[in-house]
Amino acid sequence: MSTRRNFLKQTGAVLGYGSLFQAGIPLFAQNTPANPSFSPSTYMGAASLAARAARTRLPYGCAVVPEMLNVEMDYTRTIIEQCSILVAENSMKWAAIHPQPNTFNFAGADKLLAFAGEHKMQLRGHNLCWHQALPSWFTKTMNRGNAKAMLVQHIQTVAGRYAGKLHSWDVVNEAIHVQDGRPDGLRKSPWLELIGEEYIDIAFHTARQADPHALLTYNDYGIEYDVPHDDQKRAAVLSLLRRMRKRKTPIDAVGVQSHLRAGTQDTIGDGLEHFLQEVRKLDLQVFITEMDVDDSHLTGDADQREAAVAAVYKQYFDLMLRDSQVTAALTWGITNRYTWLNHEHPRKNGDYQVPLPFDSNYQPAKAFFALGEAFGRRKVQSAAPVLTAKVNDAQAI
Ligand code: G3I
Secondary structure, eight states: OOOHHHHHHHIIIIIOHHHHHHTTOOSSOOSOOSSTTOOOOEETTEEOHHHHHHTTTOOEEEEEOGGGTTTSHHHHHHHHHHOSEEEESSTTSHHHHOOBTTBOOOHHHHHHHHHHHHTTOEEEEEOSSOSSSOOTTHHHHOOTTTHHHHHHHHHHHHHHHTTTTOSEEEEEEOOBOGGGOOTTOBOOOHHHHHHOTHHHHHHHHHHHHHOTTSEEEEEESSOSSSSHHHHHHHHHHHHHHHHHHHTTOOOOEEEEOOEEESSSSOOOSHHHHHHHHHHHHTTOEEEEEEEEEEOTTOOSOHHHHHHHHHHHHHHHHHHHTTSTTEEEEEESOSBTTSOTHHHHSOOTTOOOOOOSSBOTTSOBOHHHHHHHHHHHHSOOOSSOOOOSOOGGGOOOO
């Protein structure tokens, strides 16, 4: 097992001290971050992922479980060292934050906000409207007569509580599901059944009124690969975004979840590049919101699987970071010890999956180096990204 000191050698050896300097990455802590409000921490002196990403004003971070912060100390330290932006994996979803019709539980979200503030990190909100992670009372309480009011009340309460304190919100999550067969590709979610397509506009307008400063995001998965399903889904997402723009729905960004996979023949390229071009035409930023790489299709030992996963990180981030409208990057967790993939897509032999930048012992995995090098290769953006929402579109519903 590599020690932390070995890591420093590894970092130097793998990335080459020269290449770090060439990439403009201060090898050792120098408080000259692109984003003055964030002083990138270091990992035993070597530049952290956040420090490398900060060179082009790109916040890097991960999904976290607030209950583990300041409790599991390796987890906590790795997040502090490596991240400049966080998102709650589950604590801000309906099931966690709205456990009863008239009860809200902000404990996890408040703890995360305090932690982010203490460590000068930004915080994403995830999410205000989704077909999953709905509380047990939802089905028996919601109906066509009250659904709109309940959605508005939820967003006013939750987004209002954190107004002015968040980088962005995933306002609507995963509203497109082409397999449901609708011409518009919309998912037959409870929200669509109860309110109709206008639930999306209601959610975004309410979020803008509740928090005029957060960047309002439409977040989805399955839009990354050059495969028929993703082609169809990208077309449906673009069609939705164009309708939203036409209706002057307040939206600032698209979240590309980036749940990728290693060990398949599927490729990423023209389809995603075209999607980014079309999103740019809509004047929307792009966030990489939930990156990880599923290795359950792979055989081989962890080292071999890490190499395949790292190759996906390299190829994907080199493609995505060529685009200046990509203005945030988060992985869906930071360590292979805690990833949803070990539950949802477990490896048949029970081994940990290796989808994230740190291994199950909090040592840098191959994906760490691939990600850090991709951040280092990114050309410095001419203009700083727009970090606050254009609030002039906060109109009444
Ligand atoms: O908190 C309860 C606990 O009280 C209970 O004992 C336990 C066993 O039933 O369940 C716990 O809730 C689980 C929750 O994670 C917190 O651990 C839910 O069952 C489980 O379904 C939930 O899974 C999350 C999933 O979203 C659904 O909300 C995953 O951790 C999370 O990684 C995953 O993340 C999603 C993004 O939000 C959206 N994009 C896709 C991504 C992966 O599915």
